[in-house]
Amino acid sequence: MKKVLLVLFLAIMLLVPLDGYARTYSAVFEKASPEEVINTLKRETGLDFVCTKELLNSAKSPVTCNFTGLTLDQLLNRVLSVNMLLGYEVVDNTVVVKRPDAGADYVQGEIKGVVYDEDENEPLAGATIIIDGTDNITVTDIDGRFSFKDIRALNPVVSASFVGMKPASIKVTPKNQNALRFELKTHVTMMSEVVVTGYQEVRKEKMTGAATTISADKLDQRFSTNVLDNLEGRVAGLSTYGGKPVIRGMGTFQGATSPLLVVDGVPVESSLSSFDPFSSSDLSAADAAAGALADLNPYDIESVNVLKDAAAAAIYGARAANGIIVITTKNAKKKDKIDIDFSANLTVYENRNVDYADNFYMTPEQQV
Template sequence: ASLSVFAQKQVSGTVKENNNPVVGATVEVKGTNVAVVTGLSGNFVIMVPAGKNQLVITYVGLETKTVTIGDKTELEITMVQLTTTLNEVVVTGYTTQAKKDITGSVAVVKIADLKSVPGANAESQLQGRASGVTVVTDARPGVGASVRIRGFSSFGDNEPLYIIDGVPAGRLDGLNPNDIESMQVLKDAASASIYGARASNGVIIITTKKGRAGGAKVSYNMYYGTQAPGKGYDLLNSQEMADLTWLSYTNSGQAVPTTQYGNGSTPRLPDYILPAGKMEGDPAVNPALYNLNMDDINGSYLIVKANKTGTNWYKEISENAPIMNHNITLSGSSDRSRYLMGFDYFDQKSIIVHSFFKRYSMRLNTEFNIKKNIRIGENLQVRTNEDNTVDNNGNNGEGTELGMGYRNQPIIPVYDIMGNFAGSRAPNLGNASNPYASRFRAKDNRNQNLNVFGNMYAEVDFLNHFTARTSFGGQYNYNNYFFFSYKTYENSENNTGNSYTEGFNRYREWTWTNQLTYKNTFLGKHDLNVL
C-alpha cells in the first residue's frame, strides 16, 4: 500500500473596492478548479494546492485581478471599476456627453481599428468600422470615398456633414488619418439636430490630437507595403475569341466576316491583323512598306502582327504598387500650455501603370491657459498633394483604362512591328483604344492641391458653472491641374490633334461660432447641461 500526501496552503484575505467590501466575488486558484466566494465582509479562505502561487479574483463590473501569493497567508485585495464603452466621452454637436447618457444613435469609431488598414484618407478607412455606415470607393489612390449613413435620404447629395475640431469640412479626403484623436458618427435626427438641415444625411465629428501631460515627446511611425493587382478576369484567348465571333454571326443568320479569320469552314488566326488577315510571306507585310506619318494619320501604312496566344490586357496595364507612410510628431505640455506638431508624408502608387498619389501635411495644435479660467488655442493643418490618377469617372467607366482592357480583343498586341502602339485600327476588331498607350501618354498629367484648414478659439469660465467659447475657423483651397492630349494613330477612332489644357480653381469658407454653456450637478447625481 502507498499513501500520497498533497501539501496545501491556507490563504485568507479581504476583497474591497473603493474601501467597501466586495460581496460575492469569485476567488480562484489560477490553473485549477479550486474556488470560493467572498462573504458579507468581503472576506475569504481558500486552500491553495502545492505548486500554485496565484489567485484570480473576478466580479461583474470590476476589472479582473490576478494576485501573486508568495510567502503571504493573508491578503488585502483592492479592485477597480471596469471601464466600459458606456463611460466613453462622446462629442455630440457643440458639447460632450458620456455615452451612457445619450439617447440618440451615436457610433464611436475605434481609431486603432481605423488605422489598421493603410489608406490615404479616413473616408476609405471608415469602411466596416461603424454600423449603419456604408463606404464605397473605386480604390484610386488619394480619391475620397462615397459615405452613406443609413442609406439614401434624398435624390440629391447624400454625403454626411463632416465636422473637424468644430469646423465644417467638405470631405475627409484631405485629413491626415494619423492626426485623428476621436471620431463619432451621429446617425439620427435627435443626435445631429443642432446642425440643422445640413445634418439631414448624418454627421461625422472628428477631433484631432493634442499634447498630453508630461514633457516633450517625439514619436515616429512608418509603414511600407505593396498592393497586388491580382490576376484579373479569365478572358478568352485569340482562338476562342475567333470561334465566338463566328458562332455569334452564324447564330444571328449573318454572313461571317472573312477579313481577319479567312473564309474556311472554321476561323483561322492570321499572322497579321494589319494589313488585315495576312499571312507570313505576303508582300503586303514587308517591313519596308511601314510608314507612320503623324501629319497624315489616315495615310499611314502600319503593320501589326497578330498575338495568337492572346494579349492579357489587364496584366499589361497593372503592376505591383508600393504604398508608404512616414509620420513624426512632437508633443508635450506644461502647467499652462500644451502643444502638438506633426509632419506626415504619404506616397501611394496605383496598380494601374503611371498613376500615383503623394501628400505632404503639417499639423500644429496648441492651447494656452492665460489664467486659471481663460484658455486660448488653435488647430491648424497645411496640406499639399499631387496625383496622376485614372481619369474618365474613376476605374469603373466604359472609357477607362480598365474598361478598355476588357473591351480590347486578345489578338491585338500592345505594339506593332516597329515598336509603336498597336490597336483596334485593324478592321473588325471593335473600337476600343489601347489602354496602355492611354496611360503612357497621360504619365505627365498632374493635379496639384494646396489646402489650409483650422480654427482659433478662446474659452472663459465664470460664475462657477458658465463657460463662454468663441471659435473662428475655415479653410482656403487652391487647386491647379494640367493635361496633354496627343494625336493617336493606332485606334479605329483616333484623336486627330494635339492639345494642352491648364486650369485652376480656388475657394475659401469661414465659420464663426459663439456659444454659452451652463453645467451643474445637483445632489451629487443630477446633471444639468444647457447650451
C-alpha cells in the first residue's frame, strides 16, 4: 500500500534557469501537490509568493505538466492559471496568488468540436488538437471530430494544427465548449503550387510523383527569349545537350529520348513539321521538342510543370519515359474584364562598319 501511495503522489520538480539575454525556465511537475509547486517556484524564481492555505486547498491537484524555455510570465500563467486554476498578480518581487477574476471562464466537463478544411469544406481527419499549456492532446477522427473528457480549466484555449495549413486557436467558454468549429486555411507560402499534368490539376501536397513547378513570376525574373534556357538551372535534373532537353538522363535506347512536350493539354510534337513519327531516329523528335519550346513566347506562359519520374509514364504512356514538360498558357482571369500585359525589349548593337577602305580591304577594282 505504501508503494502505491508513493507512486501516486510522487512529485518530481525541476526548474532550470537558462543563462542568456532573457532568463527562461524549464518546469516539470509530476503529480505534485500545490504546496510543493509554490515552494519550488519560490525557490527557483527568487520571488516571494503570498497565498492562503484555503486557497491552495481549492486549487486543482495534483499538478502534472512539462514545459521548457518559458519566460517568467509564461511560467506563472501556465502553472498557476492553466494547471492550478488560480489567479495571480505580480507586484514588484511578490506574486500574490488569488482566486480567479470574476470575468474568467471556468470550463468543466467535456470539450468537443470538429475541424474542417476551409478550401474544400470537408472534415479534416488526423488534425492535431491540444489544450494550450497542458499535456491534453488528441487527433481528429475520420469525420474531423475530437473530444476531451473530464476537463477542469481556467480560460482554456484549444489549438488545431495540420501539415500544410495555418494553425488556429479558439478560446473555450461554457457556452461553446461542446461546439468548437475550426476551419483551417491552406498555408499560402507552403501549398500555393498546383501541378498541372495535362489531364488534371493536382495540389502540390497531393502529388505523389516528382514534379517541379515554375510560375510566370519566376520566369520573369530571368530574361530569356528561349523558355528552355530559362528553365535550365531552375529544375533539378533538367539539362541541355546541343540545345536538346534531357530530364534525368536518357531513359530509353530505341525510343525517343527527348521529354514529351504538352501545351495546354495537347502534345505538340505530332503537329510539328520537323517530327517524323515513322522515323527510327530520335534526332527529329529531339529537334521538334527543342524547337517547339523555342517558338513559345515566354510572356504567354502562365506556368511550366516538369514531370520527372515514372509516374509521368502512367499518364502518357511509353512516350513519357523521358519526362514531360507541361506548359500552361495565359488566359482570361475574370469575366467581363480585359487584362492587357505589355512588354517591350530593346536591344542595342554596335553598327558594324563594312566600308572597304576603313577596314583596309581592297575594292574589286583595286584587287584587279
